[in-house]
Amino acid sequence: MQQARHFIDGQWCDDGRWADSLDPANGELIGRFADGDEGTARAAVAAAVSAFAKPQWSQNPRLRQQVLLEWAAALQRRQDELATLLTRENGKALAQSRGEIAGAISEILYYAGLARHNPGHVLEVAPGEFSTMLREPAGVAALIIPWNAPAVLLVRALAPALAAGCTCVVKPAPQTTLFNAALLAPLLELPSLAPGVVNLFAECGHAGAAYLVATPLVDVLSFTGSTATGTRIMQDAAPTMKKLSLELGGKSCCLVLDDVDIASVALKIAAAATIISGQQCTAARRVLVHASRAAEMKQALTAALAEIRVGHGLDAATQMGPLIDRSARDGVEQRIALALDSCDEVLLAGGRPAGLDSGAFLTPTLITHHDSAAFFCQEEIFGPLLVLETFDSESEAVQRANHSEFGLSASVWTADGARAMRLARALRNGTVWINDHNKLFAEAETGGYRKSGLGRLHGYDALLDFTELKHVYQNVGSL
Template sequence: MNRDANRHTNQDKNGLNRNKNGLIEHGQLFIGGTMTDPAGRAVIDVVSPHTEEVIGRVPHASREDVDRAVAAARTSFDSGIWADRPPAERIEVVTRIKDGIAARHEELARTVSAQNGSPYSWSVLAQALGAMMVWDCAIAVARELSYEERRAGALGPLLVRREPVGVVAAVVPWNVPQLVAAAKLAPALLTGCSVVLKPSPETPLDSYLLAEIVTEAGLPEGVLSILPAEREVSEYLVGHPGVDKVAFTGSVAAGKRVMEVAARHLTRVTLELGGKSAAIILPDADPEEAVAGIVPSAWMNNGQACVAQTRILAPRAHYAELAERFAAAASALVVGDPLDPATQVGPLVAERQRRRSLEYIALGQREGAKVLAGGGRPADRDTGWYVEPTLFGDVTNDMRIAREEIFGPVICLLPYDTEEEAVRIADDSDYGLSGSVWTRDAERGIEVARRVRTGTYSVNTFALDMFGPFGGYKNSGLGREFGPEGFAEYLEHKTIHLPAGHGEVPGAPEAPEAPGAPGEHAGGEV
């Protein structure tokens, strides 16, 4: 890493390595597998959401840096240094990456928490070990993946090949940077692609740890570059003619812009966007179990999670009891320093996010919703971008607080009368990413899950399994991540028509005889 900037480092009380200026500072960019001086002098200051002080500094990648990174990726891919390796060899290298993340998971968790305010206990599970799980599950999928398949065609034997798509631009957000990066990097690298990874400017520090890990794992030069940058440079990367595929996670507005820019070169795009997921509590549900299960998935990561259960649908007959239970649970959540292991809700990533949440809280009150818990800044937090865990009651689904993604610790409780109405409310959304149902009758819950149009759904739990496809309906995105379906997004499919008698598949149907006289075309050209 940038040896000059980090020559004299000391660990602070949280185990973070800081230089003599008290900063986690890097002066170079990871381009093509090598630490390289940036083309420009612009820098990104990383600000602690807890103290509001600068804790780190990294170079801001420029367009020239993007050109160098894409050229390195293009060269490495076209040369076959990685793509032409046997899959087993790629799996070996990626397994070492996964092992490196496991070995440094506490350091990764501390770094992410310091940057974006995630509670450390949640960062260990989701930011670090969750990322490791993504890599691990992807490796398991890769072991079963076939890159060639013989099929019986209607006109003769076929050879169907799966080939890496090429150079991938992977753009990741600040809320779960390591997990989202893994969701893109793991299948891309395992299939043989080369990648330019673009971390968010709010959270670039952990990407330097990742650079160290992939270097130590033996990833060939040119296969991976990491470029922290703001929106303008991100857009330049997405629209670069040397990029074959864009994998993006972020807001709906940004996703639409990504799609628009990528369309100039017909670049393939997958988009994992926002959510406004509904947790349906059926009348027969155990209220204590439902509240205990929903609260962690509603306020997870300080409410900064696209899959958060931000709309809780309660049967009207039990609404008062559930409202009281949820309000008590929200009020009991421990708010504080994200690096304190006891903290359950930390600060939001930036002042703009705090302002956004507070504006939605004010809007909800104007719309007629009732604040049941929270509703402002914690009285004991003079510094830091904190917002109290907030619960709104008496919410109707036409209110903006129920329809728009707030991306903060603000949850809506909505009453319903019938199961059909609950499903209708859950579906009455521009989003379709996640959701859950809570009931003593699991089969009934499964039937509800089948009816709600959303990409992932849980019955009597909240889960995100990396062996199953993850993605959204409607404005929640395009394409899927995780599982074999996620791998398919990084592969091209080629059909090779084989000569008759070569590689025949047992049981193949005979080619149909064309209508008309023998030896004549039936009409039209192919």
């Protein structure tokens, strides 16, 4: 049985309230975690405020680098046990969990390097007059972490925040609190990490998170989740004018041109649509295929999705595990049922697979539709639903793909490099992949246009979300 407590001001603690964590594949009890509230959040923020006031952390980039390196080294020794726990608590296939842990470690190492490279610049604006521009840590950063990729999505916020010199409060999703506590434990227990620099609390409700959003003691808030929740965060955080880093919804389009190998592309798109059981913001949601290849794509994509092996994530044969819990499964199932009733054609009707009744499973669904204004072409349905549409020209493909309130990611599939770049530039998305999908890594910034969010995570620009730019002017005179 796993157990996770809060970690505040250098100490593991709890409030005497506990909640259960269940395996979404079979409903079995994995362990328990401490269930906090607004009081827990207040204590965590107070500890972070106190730690930030001491320059030993915020002004010591060499220490920050060493802490990150030691954390990465400790995680490398625990990769297998962490991947197993991630699969048990989240449900994803074990191969995906192993890949995610490796990606998280890579990201920590990347920001360990940047911890000692956050330069400003100096200008001599007139004889003897100097303007010095400094990148300083913004202060206390609150990080609200989702359940779908809790290793990478924690690290891509926490690592740049620590590299920049912020102190942090981490609030994981209740569905994956055990895993996030296990991932953080090697960091939190480092002797070189001063009390209050990193604090962790969990909750089943929303009072603690609401406090993080509303309090002026938090200088930066990083959130990954739905656009509806992100909008509410912007509203509630407005009076404090805190910096916001928001990665929100997506409805990724795959533009498939007429010069590709349809059979090969269909297999890759099927994998992109079912990653984390379709519960990834960049997952393939819409496939726009040239009309001349539509019949081939229908057949190939239907076959590829039908062959996806669904089961418990610890089974080596599994390619797609359950959704995060039964409540999420039920909600996605209801939206898919409405889509099946109103679409032009049903190519593959997914559902609850036989023999897996105790888990939150759904098999993939594939439909076709012409009207891109349909709710299932516009709404982010967080599960294994894929919509196939057709186009006759490049301009129509771009018009259809950009017909969305989101702008997180898209992909272009073609053998013609010039066409690929032309379409990529025309798409209103923060990331466009060419002949691939869901390629995310530490060095390349991720974020969206429009209602897909604010700011960028991964890459050097992630530091900007956790820093402030200070101008220091000095007139030293001249000889």
